[in-house]
Amino acid sequence: MSEVAVSGLTAGYRDHTVLSGVSTRVESGSWLGVIGPNGAGKSTLIKAVLGLVGHTGEVSVDGRDVAGLGHRERARLLGYAPQLPQLPIGLTVTDYVLLGRTPYTGVLARESERDRIAVAEVLERLDLTRLADRGLHALSGGERQRAVLARALVQDTGVLLLDEPTTGLDVGHAQALLDLVDQLRCERGTTVVSTLHDLTLAAQYSDRLLLLDGGGVHAEGPPEHVLTSDTLAEHYSARVRLLTAPDGSPAVVPVRTTAGTAG
Numbered sequence: 001m002s003e004v005a006v007s008g009l010t011a012g013y014r015d016h017t018v019l020s021g022v023s024t025r026v027e028s029g030s031w032l033g034v035i036g037p038n039g040a041g042k043s044t045l046i047k048a049v050l051g052l053v054g055h056t057g058e059v060s061v062d063g064r065d066v067a068g069l070g071h072r073e074r075a076r077l078l079g080y081a082p083q084l085p086q087l088p089i090g091l092t093v094t095d096y097v098l099l100g101r102t103p104y105t106g107v108l109a110r111e112s113e114r115d116r117i118a119v120a121e122v123l124e125r126l127d128l129t130r131l132a133d134r135g136l137h138a139l140s141g142g143e144r145q146r147a148v149l150a151r152a153l154v155q156d157t158g159v160l161l162l163d164e165p166t167t168g169l170d171v172g173h174a175q176a177l178l179d180l181v182d183q184l185r186c187e188r189g190t191t192v193v194s195t196l197h198d199l200t201l202a203a204q205y206s207d208r209l210l211l212l213d214g215g216g217v218h219a220e221g222p223p224e225h226v227l228t229s230d231t232l233a234e235h236y237s238a239r240v241r242l243l244t245a246p247d248g249s250p251a252v253v254p255v256r257t258t259a260g261t262a263g
């Protein structure tokens with residue numbers, strides 16, 4: 001059970017308010033996709049849930065106010081894969097992913113066999129085993145992205161907050177990553193909140209979408225209700241056509257208006 005509730009959240013940076021009065025509820029074991037144009041405040045929402053940016057309003061997990069939790073307790077509850085992580089220099093992939101176990105082991109304690117097994121398992125599932133001993137600095141962008149997710153996954157939390165987890169991934173690795181998160185969701189009842197720019201993928205994996213723009217929530221509900229060509233024209237200034245993917249979810253296809261010269 002890990003229900004996330006956000007109530008009357010106002011968040012921002014110094015004198016710059018980004019989000020005003022945002023409320024939502026993410027049922028335990030469900031997946032909320034946070035969408036919206038660049039600068040809408042998607043990352044800010046995730047960071048506010050984690051307590052990383054100043055905010056007022058309430059964030060709770062299973063009724064427990066997150067603001068009242070210590071750092072370690074919070075890290076056992078909320079796993080986070082940031083959009084632009086600061087990666088420590090000089091660590092191998094394995095050592096970096098092992099850092100995800102520190103809420104259980106402590107920073108200076110040696111990791112247990114159980115920790116090593118958990119890391120090896122996640123590396124395998126994210127196609128990183130052959131890179132386990134490679135330095136983080138020597139990874140491609142997509143490999144680094146997967147290492148960041150691996151670290152969040154070994155944290156073994158009831159809630160996963162994923163900020164643009166598929167950025168820089170090819171379509172196969174993006175699918176594998178989202179499939180893995182979805183599998184964890186089904187197996188362990190993990191609650192997922194992710195931002196995703198790819199609206200077709202967002203629609204395929206999310207139970208509900210929340211559309212942010214101009215500091216507030218403009219739409220929330222099942223993907224087929226939130227993703228309409230009018231909504232996308234209004235909030236993204238995008239010309240799109242909505243098709244139906246084989247699984248029945250909406251697929252967003254950009255429409256080019258100027259005459260092409262290809263072919």
Ligand SMILES: Nc1ncnc2c1ncn2[C@@H]1O[C@H](COP(=O)(O)OP(=O)(O)OP(=O)(O)O)[C@@H](O)[C@H]1O
Nearest residue numbers: 013016018036037038039040041042043044045083
């Ligand atoms: N550290 C910061 N200090 C001041 N302003 C910030 C900071 N980080 C983000 N902002 C501003 O807050 C607003 C929301 O940023 P945020 O990163 O939450 O948007 P986003 O929806 O995640 O955007 P994107 O789709 O481009 O990743 C933007 O106007 C941005 O310039």
